[in-house]
Amino acid sequence: WQDRLHLLDSVVSTQEEAKKLAEAGAPEGTAVRAEEQTGGRGRMGRKWHSPKGKGIWMSIVLRPDLPLALTPQLTLLAGVAVCTAIREVTGVPAGIKWPNDLLAGGRKICGILLESCLREGGLHYAIAGIGISANLTPEDYPDYLQEVGTSLLIEGGGIPVDREQLTRAVLAELEYLYCLYLDQGFQPVKELWESMSVTLGRQISFRTAQGRSEGKAVGLDENGGLQLQDEAGNITSILSGEIEMI
Ligand code: BTN
Helix, strand or coil: CHHHEEEEEEECCHHHHHHHHHHCCCCCCCEEEEEEECCCECHHHCECCCCCCCCEEEEEEECCCCCHHHHHHHHHHHHHHHHHHHHHHHCCCCEEECCCEEEECCEEEEEEEEEEEEECCEEEEEEEEEEECCCCCHHHCCHHHCCCECCHHHHCCCCCCCHHHHHHHHHHHHHHHHHHHHHHCCHHHHHHHHHHECCCCCEEEEEECCEEEEEEEEEECCCCCEEEECCCCCEEEECCCCEEEC
């Protein structure tokens, strides 16, 4: 997939650029990385802070033949691929918070946004958006991110990250894991995710339509949902949303 990477300077969001390429028939593994995003998007309608030259702001086209209900598995797969690449290239001990935030030192270093495009009720293609805060310094963060965000530079003791090397490693890991997934199903990805998780074994709080609820994170179900155990020992899964570790 390395030779399917498009490097751009400033865009609103690489998600839109990758969508345009996908609509024009670009093959799987086609990726767009930009130096800067002026309208970077996060999950749940949030903005994604994407300053120039400081991060890896990248979107990749995937075309799996999957029922829509299984797309959360792709999100987890992308988290495993990026976590592996970060650990290999930088040595920063990143971990995954369900579903796919990468944390280091308890703060966020990477976010993943998986967007699906449907056709005739099925999945036409998916765009995996990856935002890695590589070389941001504390001054690069606006006030509202100071407490929650960190970077590989900060967590790696001030050593700047070679963004080209990390980009290549992310694409290689993603291609490898994706092919493994198409060949062997979710099980190998699930095991890797569980081994990299900072969520499992922790008490979790999350919001539902009924209000806040709590449980202990005990595993992933076969769709990629997070299994929570309540005090009575009952296990339920949550499929999407935001959790807090308490
Ligand atoms: C999140 O944690 O909320 C997900 C953040 C995803 C950010 C990436 S950066 C590349 C791609 N383009 C975007 O506009 N968003 C994703």
